[in-house]
Amino acid sequence: MTPLPDRIDLLILPRWIVPIVPAGTVLENHALAVHEGRIVGILTRNQAAGVQAKETRELPGHALIPGLINAHGHAAMSLFRGLADDLPLMTWLQEHIWPAEARWVNEDFVRLGTRLAIAEMLRGGTTCFADMYFFPDVAAEAAIEAGIRAQLAFPVIDNPIPGARDSAEAISKGLRLRDEIKHNPLLSVAFGPHSPYTVGDTTLANLRMLADELEMPVHMHVHETAGEISDALNLGGQRPLQRLRALGLLNPRLQAVHMTQINDEDLGLLVDHGVSVIHCPESNMKLASGICPVQRLLDAGVNVALGTDGAASNNDLDMFGEMRTASLLAKSSTGSSTALSAHQALHMATMGGAIALGIADETGSLEVGKAADLAAVDLSGLAHQPVYHPVSQLLYTCNANHVSHVWVAGREKLRDGRLVLPDQDGLLEAVTQWSQQIQHRDEDHA
Numbered sequence: 001m002t003p004l005p006d007r008i009d010l011l012i013l014p015r016w017i018v019p020i021v022p023a024g025t026v027l028e029n030h031a032l033a034v035h036e037g038r039i040v041g042i043l044t045r046n047q048a049a050g051v052q053a054k055e056t057r058e059l060p061g062h063a064l065i066p067g068l069i070n071a072h073g074h075a076a077m078s079l080f081r082g083l084a085d086d087l088p089l090m091t092w093l094q095e096h097i098w099p100a101e102a103r104w105v106n107e108d109f110v111r112l113g114t115r116l117a118i119a120e121m122l123r124g125g126t127t128c129f130a131d132m133y134f135f136p137d138v139a140a141e142a143a144i145e146a147g148i149r150a151q152l153a154f155p156v157i158d159n160p161i162p163g164a165r166d167s168a169e170a171i172s173k174g175l176r177l178r179d180e181i182k183h184n185p186l187l188s189v190a191f192g193p194h195s196p197y198t199v200g201d202t203t204l205a206n207l208r209m210l211a212d213e214l215e216m217p218v219h220m221h222v223h224e225t226a227g228e229i230s231d232a233l234n235l236g237g238q239r240p241l242q243r244l245r246a247l248g249l250l251n252p253r254l255q256a257v258h259m260t261q262i263n264d265e266d267l268g269l270l271v272d273h274g275v276s277v278i279h280c281p282e283s284n285m286k287l288a289s290g291i292c293p294v295q296r297l298l299d300a301g302v303n304v305a306l307g308t309d310g311a312a313s314n315n316d317l318d319m320f321g322e323m324r325t326a327s328l329l330a331k332s333s334t335g336s337s338t339a340l341s342a343h344q345a346l347h348m349a350t351m352g353g354a355i356a357l358g359i360a361d362e363t364g365s366l367e368v369g370k371a372a373d374l375a376a377v378d379l380s381g382l383a384h385q386p387v388y389h390p391v392s393q394l395l396y397t398c399n400a401n402h403v404s405h406v407w408v409a410g411r412e413k414l415r416d417g418r419l420v421l422p423d424q425d426g427l428l429e430a431v432t433q434w435s436q437q438i439q440h441r442d443e444d445h446a
């Protein structure tokens with residue numbers, strides 16, 4: 001063990017530590033040492049007894065895990081939560097979400113919706129999120145204000161969008177944002193081509209060239225529904241993944257969101273090119289989009305991350321609920337109760353996300369040298385008793401409300417279940433005002 005500084009910033013004493021790496025490990029009665037935002041030691045209680053710390057946190061009934069990584073969402077859409085439910089994907093998009101976006105989305109909307117989403121995510125143990133939405137520069141400001149880790153994918157579509165007249169402007173603004181935040185250790189920027197069916201070959205080829213040159217990730221909805229595949233086959237004779245391969249977009253920097261349709265050839269492409277898949281089970285179930293074959297992907301060696309998708313199609317950003325859904329769906333859809341074990345699901349929500357976003361050196365597990373992105377979950381309540389295997393509890397009895405403490409890069413964001421963020425009362429008031437406006441307009445048009 002390398003010696004610790006004389007006086008470290010923070011010593012956390014939880015009942016259990018679930019480090020994720022090494023796989024399947026649970027440490028009981030250990031301590032985690034944090035200094036200058038990083039994990040500097042994982043110690044036995046005997047070793048910890050001699051450590052001087054500015055702050056000590058006793059968490060006697062808690063499990064300490066890496067902060068969760070919500071690898072796909074549209075944060076600002078939290079303001080559309082519950083606006084239109086129980087509809088097919090295309091009806092939902094074309095008749096509800098896209099018109100509502102056209103009417104309401106501006107910088108103020110994105111600022112407030114993103115703040116709401118960040119507060120909900122931090123409350124539930126998420127310390128990093130991958131976002132894809134209009135005005136990513138405004139979302140970046142909200143992430144900086146809250147001190148949360150984020151990857152901001154700027155949307156690219158072959159149509160005018162809020163904040164950009166065409167794809168060229170979207171790309172040039174996105175690259176400017178990348179320059180502006182390049183010294184911020186918590187933020188990164190990715191290309192966000194919406195989907196194969198909304199972005200043409202010319203734009204994709206241009207984007208691929210820039211992404212390769214700048215070594216930037218590409219975050220994209222791919223193979224979300226069976227209809228997307230049949231439309232593409234009718235139009236060009238190729239499955240979308242084949243088309244992306246032909247355009248040179250398949251590589252380890254591609255984050256393919258959804259992938260509910262995977263034939264043997266698709267699986268081979270994902271494996272051969274090291275593409276990460278981002279699984280959004282609740283959104284896929286709610287919109288009846290299909291089922292991503294997670295266990296098959298993991299067995300083939302594909303990295304899989306987990307995302308909630310936007311609150312308009314979920315309708316919450318609770319990664320504990322998402323992990324449980326992912327696990328239960330994997331079991332019920334394969335007829336095998338051994339599919340997606342609790343440890344595998346937790347890995348997907350932490351390291352799987354970090355690998356997908358290209359930040360596995362920095363976060364995703366509790367290892368010395370990584371950033372102190374942490375969530376403590378209180379397992380002392382009635383509904384968790386008795387605790388034989390804390391990871392079973394994390395998967396099968398917990399939800400976001402059981403998270404008690406959260407740190408991002410060593411900074412406390414949730415303390416005893418209360419957010420340590422600026423102006424939470426003002427946030428709720430502003431959300432109410434927006435929702436009243438949106439609702440009145442919706443009723444006028446009903």
Ligand SMILES: [Zn+2]
Nearest residue numbers: 073221309310
């Ligand atoms: Zn999405």
